[in-house]
Amino acid sequence: MTTNSVMTNPSSETEASRCGPSKVMSMTEAISKYVRDGDLLYLAGFTHLIPFAAAHEIIRQGKKDLVLARATPDLIYDQMIAAGCARKVIFSWAGNPGVGPLRAFRKKVEAGELEIEEYTHFGTVARLMAGAGGLPFFPLKTNTGSDLVKKNPSIKSVVCPYTGREISVVPALNPDVAVIHVQRADATGNGQIWGIVGEQREAAFASKRVILTTEEIVSEDVIRSDPARTLIPGFLVSAVVEEPWGAHPSYAQGYYDRDNQFYLEWEAISKDEARLDEWLREWVFGVKGRREYMSKFESSRVLSLIPKSQYSAPVDYGIYL
Amino acid sequence: MTDEREYSPGEMMVVSAARLLEDGDRVLVGIGLPNLAANLAKRLHAPNLVLFYEAGVVDAAPARLPLSIGDPCLVTGAVSVCSMFDLFYLYLQRGLVDVGFLGAAQVDRYGNINSTVIGEYERPKVRLGGSGGACDIALSCRKTLILLPHAKRRFPEKVDFITSPGYLGGRSEREALGFRGGPEAVVTDLGLLKFDENGEMFLYALNPKATVEQILENTGWNLKVADDVKVLDPPTDEELRILREELDPNRVYLGRLD
Numbered sequence: 183m184t185t186n187s188v189m190t191n192p193s194s195e196t197e198a199s200r201c202g203p204s205k206v207m208s209m210t211e212a213i214s215k216y217v218r219d220g221d222l223l224y225l226a227g228f229t230h231l232i233p234f235a236a237a238h239e240i241i242r243q244g245k246k247d248l249v250l251a252r253a254t255p256d257l258i259y260d261q262m263i264a265a266g267c268a269r270k271v272i273f274s275w276a277g278n279p280g281v282g283p284l285r286a287f288r289k290k291v292e293a294g295e296l297e298i299e300e301y302t303h304f305g306t307v308a309r310l311m312a313g314a315g316g317l318p319f320f321p322l323k324t325n326t327g328s329d330l331v332k333k334n335p336s337i338k339s340v341v342c343p344y345t346g347r348e349i350s351v352v353p354a355l356n357p358d359v360a361v362i363h364v365q366r367a368d369a370t371g372n373g374q375i376w377g378i379v380g381e382q383r384e385a386a387f388a389s390k391r392v393i394l395t396t397e398e399i400v401s402e403d404v405i406r407s408d409p410a411r412t413l414i415p416g417f418l419v420s421a422v423v424e425e426p427w428g429a430h431p432s433y434a435q436g437y438y439d440r441d442n443q444f445y446l447e448w449e450a451i452s453k454d455e456a457r458l459d460e461w462l463r464e465w466v467f468g469v470k471g472r473r474e475y476m477s478k479f480e481s482s483r484v485l486s487l488i489p490k491s492q493y494s495a496p497v498d499y500g501i502y503l
Numbered sequence: 504m505t506d507e508r509e510y511s512p513g514e515m516m517v518v519s520a521a522r523l524l525e526d527g528d529r530v531l532v533g534i535g536l537p538n539l540a541a542n543l544a545k546r547l548h549a550p551n552l553v554l555f556y557e558a559g560v561v562d563a564a565p566a567r568l569p570l571s572i573g574d575p576c577l578v579t580g581a582v583s584v585c586s587m588f589d590l591f592y593l594y595l596q597r598g599l600v601d602v603g604f605l606g607a608a609q610v611d612r613y614g615n616i617n618s619t620v621i622g623e624y625e626r627p628k629v630r631l632g633g634s635g636g637a638c639d640i641a642l643s644c645r646k647t648l649i650l651l652p653h654a655k656r657r658f659p660e661k662v663d664f665i666t667s668p669g670y671l672g673g674r675s676e677r678e679a680l681g682f683r684g685g686p687e688a689v690v691t692d693l694g695l696l697k698f699d700e701n702g703e704m705f706l707y708a709l710n711p712k713a714t715v716e717q718i719l720e721n722t723g724w725n726l727k728v729a730d731d732v733k734v735l736d737p738p739t740d741e742e743l744r745i746l747r748e749e750l751d752p753n754r755v756y757l758g759r760l761d
Contacts, residue, residue: 229573275635
């Protein structure tokens with residue numbers, strides 16, 4: 183499970199950090215401290231590193247009237263919608279990836295019970311990029327000709343001051359809270375991701391508060407040994423939560439694979455309201471946290487998700503005195 | 504090669520799509536059947552096909568069939584991974600992608616794609632996934648290939664919602680908006696359709712087991728038919744072997760077309 187073969191045993195808790203005080207806390211504390219009713223949340227991660235553990239804690243704490251933004255609502259928002267947390271969803275593709283529709287989302291939308299605001303994927307990530315860099319909007323060569331423009335009044339156009347041509351623009355997105363799950367981070371929240379890096383960096387920089395959850399906490403020396411991999415600088419981060427398997431049933435590159443069996447099972451669970459309520463009662467409300475949640479799965483299933491290792495060739499950063 | 508061998512219309516559709524990809528093409532691959540077709544082409548006639556995935560993967564070399572467009576197998580062994588923003592901005596909008604490979608719930612006479620809603624947007628009969636990257640891909644690639652099963656409700660004269668523009672009301676309308684490219688072909692389980700000089704779809708070739716009448720019956724407008732409609736070659740043993748044994752042994756995607 184540990185990827186750290188290069189550095190000696192990390193001991194972040196005891197080590198004095200050059201990046202400031204530790205922000206390590208429990209998931210319960212992080213969510214109760216930094217997520218408020220009515221907040222606009224961005225739980226980041228495109229298929230990879232989706233912060234399910236944080237979402238389940240948000241459900242357990244009964245947070246409500248949330249505006250949930252994500253490129254792909256995925257099962258994580260389907261579960262939060264089913265649990266009654268959501269007032270509105272901002273998104274660009276709503277499906278169970280590789281499986282089918284998102285049943286809870288779809289049911290509410292078809293019944294007219296859930297407000298939506300819809301973009302393309304490029305639109306969604308460009309909104310974050312604008313928000314992250316302090317721009318009011320982002321110009322894009324897309325949207326034009328699509329009916330999305332007719333149905334979403336926030337997709338507008340401007341006249342280019344140089345060419346005189348019209349160009350489509352999307353507004354900046356600045357979430358109240360981003361939750362980012364990473365493979366490793368130090369105690370002050372310097373977070374490293376490898377594999378699909380999705381929109382986590384843009385979401386973190388665009389948001390007012392960042393909760394960082396991590397497969398493992400490593401020492402600052404591990405982070406500094408490979409600075410090119412740090413996507414999230416700790417000074418953006420409010421809370422650090424060590425949460426192994428925090429992205430299950432999505433995956434963490436090099437740690438565990440997507441639990442596709444669950445994505446398939448969700449189709450049947452979410453189809454049937456009674457079964458969905460029962461699932462939430464047992465797997466979210468019925469457990470204290472991620473450790474208890476994971477212990478409910480058969481160990482053979484959990485072990486089958488762990489890949490064999492394939493390390494990158496080491497890079498030499500050099501010592502410059 | 505004879506047509507005696509057993510194969511499903513879905514298998515023929517994937518094979519037909521794979522054959523449209525040329526070696527060296529840089530192709531942005533959508534989820535599901537396009538994924539299957541692109542991976543089939545790469546194992547056969549197009550080993551230098553460069554597979555892009557909207558999750559931010561450049562030149563993927565997946566060892567198994569990816570379960571989603573963000574599967575970890577796409578990363579291991581890829582040339583580069585980048586953020587979604589970089590993928591859409593630096594690669595796609597920059598014009599570096601040749602072929603966009605898209606699925607559709609509906610496609611119309613001018614190759615406009617609907618993957619958003621059936622019925623009214625505000626109170627849809629069926630709420631579908633939405634654009635994802637499809638609209639972005641349809642507007643920025645050199646050409647677009649569209650894959651869907653052939654059925655009347657999927658081929659209406661006008662789609663319920665234009666998610667991803669094709670030629671809109673004709674080639675000149677798309678050009679007026681300043682976008683290059685557009686749909687090159689529509690691949691179905693019955694045949695292969697292309698677009699004329701005005702951007703209107705016409706029947707170009709039949710799958711071996713399909714008829715012109717069958718295709719006209721399953722299209723929601725008076726579809727033009729080429730004077731010399733071709734008949735496509737059936738799948739080869741090797742194409743079927745790779746599809747069935749290597750790419751989709753559990754018929755996760757192929758099974759949906761049976």
